[in-house]
Amino acid sequence: MAEIEYTLEQKRDLKTSIPGPKSVELAERRSNAVASGVASSVPVYADKLDGGVILDADGNQLIDLGSGIAVTSVGASAPKVVEKVKEAVEKFTHTCFMVTPYEGYVAVGEKIAELTPGSFDKRAALFNSGSEAVENAVKIARTYTKRSAVVVFDHAYHGRTNLTLAMTSKVMPYKQGFGPFASDVYRVPMSYPFRDADGMTGQEAAERALLLIEKQVGAENVAAVVIEPIQGEGGFIVPAEGFLPTLTKWCQDNGAVFVADEVQAGIARTGTWFSSEWEGIEPDLVTFAKGIAGGMPLSGVVGRAEIMNSVHGGGLGGTYGGNPVACAAALGAIETIEEWGLNERALEIEKIIKEELGDLAESSPIVGELRGRGAMMALEFVEPGSKKPNADAAKQIAAKCMEQGVVILTCGTFGNNVRLLPPLVIDFDLLRDGLRVFVKAIEEAGA
Numbered sequence: 001m002a003e004i005e006y007t008l009e010q011k012r013d014l015k016t017s018i019p020g021p022k023s024v025e026l027a028e029r030r031s032n033a034v035a036s037g038v039a040s041s042v043p044v045y046a047d048k049l050d051g052g053v054i055l056d057a058d059g060n061q062l063i064d065l066g067s068g069i070a071v072t073s074v075g076a077s078a079p080k081v082v083e084k085v086k087e088a089v090e091k092f093t094h095t096c097f098m099v100t101p102y103e104g105y106v107a108v109g110e111k112i113a114e115l116t117p118g119s120f121d122k123r124a125a126l127f128n129s130g131s132e133a134v135e136n137a138v139k140i141a142r143t144y145t146k147r148s149a150v151v152v153f154d155h156a157y158h159g160r161t162n163l164t165l166a167m168t169s170k171v172m173p174y175k176q177g178f179g180p181f182a183s184d185v186y187r188v189p190m191s192y193p194f195r196d197a198d199g200m201t202g203q204e205a206a207e208r209a210l211l212l213i214e215k216q217v218g219a220e221n222v223a224a225v226v227i228e229p230i231q232g233e234g235g236f237i238v239p240a241e242g243f244l245p246t247l248t249k250w251c252q253d254n255g256a257v258f259v260a261d262e263v264q265a266g267i268a269r270t271g272t273w274f275s276s277e278w279e280g281i282e283p284d285l286v287t288f289a290k291g292i293a294g295g296m297p298l299s300g301v302v303g304r305a306e307i308m309n310s311v312h313g314g315g316l317g318g319t320y321g322g323n324p325v326a327c328a329a330a331l332g333a334i335e336t337i338e339e340w341g342l343n344e345r346a347l348e349i350e351k352i353i354k355e356e357l358g359d360l361a362e363s364s365p366i367v368g369e370l371r372g373r374g375a376m377m378a379l380e381f382v383e384p385g386s387k388k389p390n391a392d393a394a395k396q397i398a399a400k401c402m403e404q405g406v407v408i409l410t411c412g413t414f415g416n417n418v419r420l421l422p423p424l425v426i427d428f429d430l431l432r433d434g435l436r437v438f439v440k441a442i443e444e445a446g447a
């Protein structure tokens with residue numbers, strides 16, 4: 001396997017306090033130029049990123065444990081991605097695939113069909129954002145089934161457009177004040193082992209959801225069941241074994257389209273190309289985005305040919321969907337994942353996280369659970385002696401890490417999870433350094 005190449009020294013190095021003077025100056029300019037509804041979780045401004053390092057405007061080197069929310073899995077300047085982007089951008093920046101097609105779009109479609117679970121005949125369509133991919137999956141499922149109801153789950157995150165906000169569960173900050181939302185979207189309980197009744201199996205959790213679907217929506221009305229195989233923003237919730245297979249079987253038996261929203265958990269993040277593989281399921285449709293193009297905006301829907309092809313000609317598309325430069329980046333990112341063995345690396349990252357975090361779930365009174373798969377792991381923080389969500393602890397710990405040059409993100413319906421999403425190319429010593437800062441912050445907060 002080819003050795004990972006870095007252009008920045010893979011080490012944490014703070015030259016100023018965080019944020020430094022240049023970042024503070026930029027924040028002032030920003031406050032007069034950028035709408036305040038757009039917030040940033042990190043107070044420093046980026047200058048260059050490479051591997052697991054963020055070099056900021058003041059020359060500080062921070063450790064990246066967020067990958068810009070699971071996007072830069074191959075790094076934010078992966079050589080293969082940079083090379084292919086340069087090559088593509090010099091040829092043409094845009095034609096609009098709906099006007100003048102090009103090979104890159106077709107090649108991404110071929111590749112993604114190979115990489116998604118299921119050996120059946122597949123077709124793909126490309127878009128720009130995860131939200132757009134989810135919207136289009138719903139459009140396709142509705143056309144195919146000639147039904148309209150969409151079933152989603154507690155803690156789900158599917159995006160910020162009007163339909164996907166209807167599908168997203170959390171009000172603050174995503175939905176507050178933005179309604180009314182698209183109709184015919186129904187929410188049912190998720191399998192959430194840490195918070196479900198002790199011993200509840202995946203099948204029992206699925207039956208709980210299916211009973212509601214049958215009684216409150218009607219099986220014959222369901223166009224699509226849309227679910228993240230591992231929930232992202234909702235708190236890295238891994239459903240109990242058997243939950244997803246029971247849902248896919250129900251969809252099959254009832255003529256509904258099963259859509260796996262793999263926007264966050266897909267593309268090698270959990271140590272497999274798609275996280276559905278862990279449950280042995282073959283979704284009818286898969287949505288993908290975040291990790292696909294090394295940071296360039298690209299998303300898509302891929303799935304069963306008869307479903308994808310049920311839409312009339314011209315029914316799918318968008319001015320920029322499957323942009324040629326983004327497609328070139330995706331082909332570079334996929335090659336990078338293969339050449340650098342990043343699926344295997346995601347599993348090694350999981351091992352290192354478990355080693356460094358050790359028995360915190362038992363020893364720290366504020367840690368409820370460590371969960372996740374591959375390079376998608378989270379700690380859920382609780383009030384000592386209970387399972388009551390402890391968002392303050394998560395916030396305080398993330399801020400402590402930030403001060404010391406470790407970029408770490410929170411998540412969860414209750415805001416009480418800290419999630420670890422390092423670039424899959426992160427140097428392992430650098431990862432351990434970042435995790436040790438994190439563990440120290442947890443110990444201090446729990447003392």
Ligand SMILES: *Cc1c(COP(=O)(O)O)cnc(C)c1O
Nearest residue numbers: 129130131157158159232263264
């Ligand atoms: C981020 C995300 C989306 C939305 O993607 P955008 O590119 O932000 O529109 C949809 N689904 C899941 C699971 C996500 O994590």
